[in-house]
Each structure stands twice: as C-alpha cells, then as structure tokens.
Amino acid sequence: MSVVEKLRERFGTAILGEEVSCDQISVYVDREVLPEIMRFLHDELDFKHLADLCGVDYLGWKGKRQKKERFEVVYNLYSISRKEPLRIKVSVPEEDPRVPSVTSIWQVANWFERECYDMFGIRFEGHPDLRRLLMPENWPGHPLRKDHPLELEEEWPEYEKLREKARELSRYEWGDRRVRGG
C-alpha cells in the first residue's frame, strides 16, 4: 500500500488531492489537520527527515494547473529507512495566512518556518519564536511575495537613520570622521 493510500485511509477527507510532476508525488492536505498528518507521517510512516519547508506565492500564476489560494507551503519529506520522498502541500489563503507549526515534530522546522514567515508573511501557529530571520526587523513587506518589488523605488527608510546615527557619532573623538554627512 502506497503512502498516499495509507494517508487516505487514515485521514479520509483531510487529504484534498494529489499531483504528480516529474515523477514526484505531492499531496495536498487540509491545513487544520496538518499537525496530526505530520505526526502520523513522522512516527508511523517513518518520514524522519524534513528535507525542506518553503512557501510559494502564486499571485498572478499563469500556469495550466489551477491554484485555489494564493500561497502554498511545501514540505519535502524523506524517509531514510525506505529511501522514499514525499511532498506535502498546504494551501494558504491570502486573507488568513496561517499554518499550524510543525516545530514540535521536527526541530529543524524552527528556522524554516521563521524564514517562511519572513519571506511570505505566513504565520505559523504554535511556533516558539516567530521572528524575522534574514530581513531586518522593520523591513516593510515580505520580499518573496510576488507583489514585493525586486528593487525598492526609494531608499529603505532605516538607512537614513543609520546615516543620521553615524553623523551624530562622528562628533565624538572616537567616531569615524569619514562617514560625516553620509
């Protein structure tokens, strides 16, 4: 019995569909029961290795496959004992971007989820420490969303503050005089 069949048997309607691309199976699951499904996969089907967790933004998607919601969170699992990969996907609507956290199952999910929050603004409920990871704390917007510009049109406002600070410090003897005036 394949993994997908086992999942269907156990969770029934929570398995929303499956999809094959380049011989790789993706399973869409309901986000409300995601922790239980993940716990089942981890404990009973032996998917001990969470290889990757990332978000995808489908805003303005022109592909043939229909996307119901704007975001997807993708979990790439791997079973080391059975040498079997599996991809779990969760659709996340734009107006309510939240997904239950899986940090209690995989420790590695901690930073993956923080990064996903940082890049897409998807909130992971139950995450112990959901802060921005790569971007500055006060960065406007979430950079990997499709509507975030590749290049900001004006300067990041914080940068001017930094220069202000440098100007202020340069009054002192120990400040670097070269940054005066930016």
Added chain:
Amino acid sequence: MAPTVEIHRKQIGHPEWDEPFVVNMGPQHPSTHGVLRLFLELDGETIVGCDPRIGYLHRGLEKLSENLTYSQALVLTDRLDYISSAANNTGYCLAVEKLLGLSVPRRARLLRTIVCEMARISSHLLWLATHALDIGAMTVFLYCFRDREWLLDIYEKICGARLTVSYTRIGGVRLDFTPEIVEELYRFTEEFPARITDYETLIDVNRIWLKRTKGVAVVPPEKAINMGLTGPSLRGSGVPYDVRKFKPYDAYDEVEFEVPVGRNGDTYDRYRVRMEEMRQANRIIRQCLDKLPETEGEPVVAEGAPDLLMPEKKKSPQAVPHPKKGFLVKGAEVPVVPEGEVYVSIEAPKGELGYYIVSDGSGKPWRVRVRAPSFVHISAIPEMVKGHMVADIIAVIGTLDVVLGECDR
C-alpha cells in the same frame, strides 16, 4: 555628553553590574566563518544561551532567480557555497534537467562527477584548515591551502575560473577536459592520499586536538536527523544517509565508494568522517578518470539542451497539439521549460543541497528554493553548544562547516 556615551560608562565586572554577561560574537570575528553573529549569554565561561543572527549576506538570491532565465540563474548558484561552486551548479542543473526531461551524455556525467568531487576535496580542505586554525593548530592551515591551491589551479585550467566556476550547464558541461587536465588530475590523485596522511599525523595523534574534539557537541543519531543535520555532520552521528548512495545522480551509480560513518557523534567523529570522505572523493575521481577514455568523442552537452541565451519559447521538434485549434501542428512553439515542479537534492560537501523549482512554463522560474545545508546547520548551533564553554563554540562552528553565503542566500 550624549546618552550614547553613558552606556559605555558602565563598567563590566563592577559590583553594580547586574545584567547577564552577553557577548556579541561576530559578525566581524576571526572564527565565525563569514558574517555569522551569535548572541552568547555566558555564566563565567559556560554558555547559557545562544541566539544566532543571520542575514548579513542576504542577497535575495531566490528573488533574483525569479527574474532571470534558467541559464542566468545558474550563475547565481555559484555564489551560494562559494567554496564548492561546482557542486551547487550541478544540483541546479540536475533540477532543471529533470523539469526538461533531458538525459545527459555519459561523458558529461563523468566530468560532472569529477568536478563535484574536486569541490568536495577543496571544501573539506578549507574546512580542515579553518577548523584546525580555530582550535589553534596553525600549520595545518597553510598545508591545506597549498593543496587547495592546486585544485583551484586545475579548475582554472578546466574552465578559466578558480572559485565561481559555472562549469556545468543545463544538459551537460561547458567544455571537455583536455589531455593535460586529465594528466594533472591523475598526478593529483596519486599524491593526494599521502597528503591526507600527513595532516592526520599532524593533528590526529595530538593529545590537545583529541581533548578539544572528543566528547564535544555530541549529537545522538535520532536528534541529528530531527535537527535536520545532513552530510558529514549527520554521518558523524552514525546515520549512513548520503544522497550519492540513496538517490544516485550523475555517475555515482557506476563508481565504487564507501560512506564513512562515525560512532559517537562528537566533533572528533565528524572530523574523521570528513578526512575519510576526502580519500573516497579521491577514489571517485580516479575511477571517473579511468572511465573517461571509454567515452572519448562523445558530446558533453545533451542534444536539445537550451541555449545559454534562453528564449522563452522554442520550435518543437515533434508535432504538438495546437493550443487553440486542437490538432497536431509541426514546428509549433512550445515553452522551453514545461510547467511543473521538482525537488532535487545532491550531496554537496556541506550536506544535502536541495533545489525546489516551480516552473510556470515561461522562460523564467516561478520559484527557486534552495535548501541550504549551512542554513540548517546554523539553526542547530544553539542546541549543540548549550552547556559547553566559549572555546567549544568555535569547535562547533568549525565542525558544522558552515558557509554564510549559502546560509543567507
């Protein structure tokens, strides 16, 4: 006096000092291997809390890739783990090839395997050099750099670049090896095992080295998997998970090699695993070189591989159904990269390097996600250093072999 000065007035060690002793290690620090910043909360010399802060090298590589064609994005992957760029290229190309459904000629696969293993050796040499230097053994550092220099010179002969090679391309490799390169590689593989033995005699019998590495940052196997450790860091804990064996790519299914694993999962075991891996990598290069003459004259790029200047559409070689009219048309325009998504991982020197690419059928990737081993490994640092001493944090950063270019992307 401005308030900024008042902060400095408070004396460390003064009886009135009542805050926890926080040391801000990095982003400029000799041994954080780049721009890693660690907030260390100390109790004397013992680490109570550790909070890594990353993002100082964040170049928005994933965002950039979405705005470039597939071939252009290839060049960006060089800048991930800039110490082993050939491996990054290979991983990316494998992912795109899987989307395209291309099969790479055997000679190109052999050549890729060779450059990947060269990347592994040069990455591990750099790791050994800096790890030893961090722990205090200065001489090993320069010895390792001597050998790494040789490898970089060979890279230069192969493709003209030393660090950011971009040697592989979608569907194969850029250039064939000349006989001189093969000869030089043979010379390298002949001499290299003796060099590794040299390094081992330099530090492996050293009591201080053993004291500094044995029993430091022990990770049990289940925990290592749960924390997402991969590559040598995971194998040091005794889990024989190696993508080259589990999901063979390129020419790894036709060469013989062993996957060394550790027993205790401490820093010393990870060191032993990497040393042994260098020997195995040497062996793989040797076998691939031996197989090269069998494929003499084969093309090194697959037929139908996209051009470097990738157009969004191309003429289809077979008849395809017309999008509107529904009947088969010959010479119709089809997308260069069909719609789909793929997750491909390879065994990069640092660990499992995965690419998750979503294509919408246009000439540019919809989403490129890089699963960077260093990213995961840095997230494991707080867990690994808890209860250890300040000196051990250096050993832990060294033993995880992190590169910040890959972590921040």
Added chain:
Amino acid sequence: MEGILKVAMPGLILVVEALVLLLVALLHVAYTTYAERKIIGHMQQRLGPNRVGPRGLLQPIADVLKLLTKEDIVPLGTEKTLFYLAPFISLVAGATSLAVIPVWEKFALANVNVGLLVILALSSLSSYGVILSGWASNSRYAFLGGLRASAQVVSYEVAMALSLVGVMLMAGSMNLAEIVKAQVASPFKVYAIPQIVGFFVFMISAIAETNRVPFDLPEAETELVAGYFVEYSGIRFGLFYLAEYFGMVVMSAVAVTCFLGGWSGPFEIPGVPFFWFLVKLYALLFFYIWVRATLPRYRYDQLMGLGWKLLIPLSLLNILITGLIKLWV
C-alpha cells in the same frame, strides 16, 4: 671633583651596564619576533618576512616604526589610568627580571641573594598588567581574557615556583650565580638530568606564564579575538607584544640558568664567555617557536585541570623526592 667621581663612578658604570643589557635584550626581543616569523614560515612552507632589507632583516625595525606612528586610540568608558599603566606594568616587570640573570660568571647586573624569588615575584607582577588591562578596557572580550589570565596565573605560578624549589634544594641557594656554580660542581653538570621532572614542569608553566600557544587563552585569537589587549592600538599594543617576548626571553634565561648550567659549556670559547649561555637560550627560544607552530590550543577547563591535577602534584612529588635524597645522601 675626584671625590665625586669616586662616589658616582660605580653608579655610572651600573647605569651604562644596565643600558647595554637593555639594548642587547631589546635587540634579542626584536629579532626573536623576526626569527619566529621566519622559522614558522619555513615550517609552514612559506617564506616569512623578506621585503624589508636583505632577507627581511629590517622587518622588526619597520614594525616598531609602524607601531610608533599609529594612532593611539583610547576607547571611551575605559578606566584611563589603568588603561595607560597596564602595558608598562607588563613590560617593566618582564624586563626587570633580566637584571638578576647571570649572563656569565662575572656579569649579573644585580647579584642578589634571592634572585629566584625576584624573578618569581616579577613574573607574577607582569600578569597584573594583563589582568588590569583586561578590566580597564571595559570590553567583554578583554574582560574574559583578563579573567582567564588571572585564573592561569593562580594555577601556573604555583607550579612554576614549586618546580624551582627542587633546584633551590639541590643548590642550597637562591642566588642564580651560586646555582650555576653548584650545577657545574654537581656530577651531571646540569640540573636538567636529576631535576628532569622539575625541568618539564618549569618549561610547561613557563609557556603558560608567557601566554603562548598552547596556553594562549587570555589572548586566544580565534575565541576572544585578541583577549586582554583587544582595545589597545599603536605603541601600547606594541608594548604588550614586547612584554610577551621579554617574558619568553626571561623565562628561557631562567631555565638556562637553573637547569641547563648557565654559562658553562663543554669547552671554553675564548673571548666570548657568554657563548654557551646564548646557545642554550636560542635553543630554548626555538623550542617555544616550534611549539607554537605545532600545537592547538587548550580549552580553559582543560588548562586548569592540567595545572592542578598534573603539574602541581608532579612538582610536589619532585620536591619530596629531592628532599628525601638530600636528607639521606
């Protein structure tokens, strides 16, 4: 006039002697840095300094000039007096020890009867420079370095002093010249053979005392960046550097005097009575450099363990055995 000269003459001679000794010692220190870079360079298959002067021989002078002309930065929030004073404490304490060392039979600047005690006292004092600079810098790395230094002093000072007790027992004197004479008269000519344990302990604690690899924890470059002198720049940084090498020279000189027979040698070299002293000194300095090129660094707790669990018991045992032999033989 003559009267004044008669009174002033010994003092004048002493000043000149002291100046000559200081100059020679400074040259030694400067060229130890050169030798260190060159030797380690060759051990690591590179060239070492070779740009300034023939074979890079003028490199130490260039270094000093560079350090002198660099800006002397004093960070805000430091304890100014101590911050200024600390490098001098280190350097003066290190350099003063040279006064009691007998370079040859007739030349010791101060032939005091408690020479060994003076050296021990001064070498502990030089650690104060390190501790104070660590505290006065008001920087976290420097503070950690200072803490490490104080812990290191407490444990290794004891081991070093105890290792010298055996020598004192055998020679029956604390005067360094007397110790050398007693050594020459002893059956082995050098104390390194009967006092092999003491010699071993002394050499290890001397490395720890001078904060060199593998015991360079107070400055541990890859952990604490530069440890106690991380906030120092220009010539103050240079003074610490100088103090370290002075310490190295002094410790080697003490080892030569107490364990290797001082100025005595297998045969006389006419005209250069201090020839053997220098040869032994250079050999020991080479040993220091060699160790630096080879060994990794200890961890803090391991260092303390080594000091308290191995070196101090060993030296105590050594004293006991030496005392018993002295009593019965």
